[in-house]
Amino acid sequence: MADSVLVVPGSTRAGSHNATLGAAIVERLVARGVSAQFVDLRGFPLPLFDPDLEAANGVPAAARELHDLLAEHSGLVIVTPEYNGSISTLLKNTIDWISRVDRSVLQRPVVALASASPSSNGGATGRASLRAMCDHMGVELLDRELGLARSHEVIVDGVIDDEQALAEIDGFVAAIVDALG
Numbered sequence: 205m206a207d208s209v210l211v212v213p214g215s216t217r218a219g220s221h222n223a224t225l226g227a228a229i230v231e232r233l234v235a236r237g238v239s240a241q242f243v244d245l246r247g248f249p250l251p252l253f254d255p256d257l258e259a260a261n262g263v264p265a266a267a268r269e270l271h272d273l274l275a276e277h278s279g280l281v282i283v284t285p286e287y288n289g290s291i292s293t294l295l296k297n298t299i300d301w302i303s304r305v306d307r308s309v310l311q312r313p314v315v316a317l318a319s320a321s322p323s324s325n326g327g328a329t330g331r332a333s334l335r336a337m338c339d340h341m342g343v344e345l346l347d348r349e350l351g352l353a354r355s356h357e358v359i360v361d362g363v364i365d366d367e368q369a370l371a372e373i374d375g376f377v378a379a380i381v382d383a384l385g
C-alpha cells in the first residue's frame with residue numbers, strides 16, 4: 205500500500221472550522237510529497253444508526269464505500285468538532301456504521317486526531333472522548349494531536365491566519381509524515 209492519508213472532518217457545516225483545519229492538513233501533507241485526500245461526509249449520507257433499520261435494509265452503501273476507501277489508505281486523520289464535551293453526532297454515527305461493516309478497517313497504520321473549536325482548549329475534551337473510542341476499537345493513535353483553539357478568531361474568511369497555529373499544524377503534519385516512515 206502506497207503512503208496516502210485520508211483526512212476526515214466530522215462536520216459538514218458550511219464554513220466548518222474543522223473542515224478548514226482538515227483542508228490545511230491535506231495541503232501540508234501534499235506539500236511534503238504525501239498523497240492525501242479530504243473526505244467530505246456530505247458525499248456519504250447515512251441515516252441515524254438504528255439496529256432495526258440495519259436488520260431491515262442492511263448496511264447502507266455509503267458505509268461500505270467509506271470502509272473501502274479507508275482500506276486503501278495507510279493513514280487516517282480524524283478532525284473532530286467538540287459538542288458537549290464529546291465528538292459530533294455525524295462522526296459518531298459514521299464510525300458506528302463503518303463498524304457494522306468491519307471496525308478493524310479503522311486500524312490504519314497511522315491514525316491521528318485533530319480538532320478545531322472556538323474554546324481555549326481547542327476541542328481537547330472531544331479528542332479525549334474520540335481517543336477512548338479508538339482505544340476501545342483497537343485503533344492505535346499517534347501520541348501527537350492537534351487542537352486549533354479559538355478557531356473563530358484564528359480562521360479569517362475561511363483561512364487560518366495565525367503564525368502559531370500554522371506552526372502547530374506543520375509540526376503535526378511532520379509527525380504524521382515521520383510515522384508513515
Ligand SMILES: Cc1cc2nc3c(=O)[nH]c(=O)nc-3n(C[C@H](O)[C@H](O)[C@H](O)COP(=O)(O)O)c2cc1C
Nearest residue numbers: 215217220221222223285286287288289321323327
Ligand atoms: C450543541 C453544541 C454544543 C457544543 N459544545 C461544545 C463543547 O463542549 N466544547 C466546545 O469547545 N465547543 C462546543 N460547541 C461549539 C462548536 O465546537 C463550534 O460550533 C464548532 O465551530 C463546530 O465545529 P465546525 O465549525 O467544524 O462545524 C458546541 C456547539 C453546539 C451547537
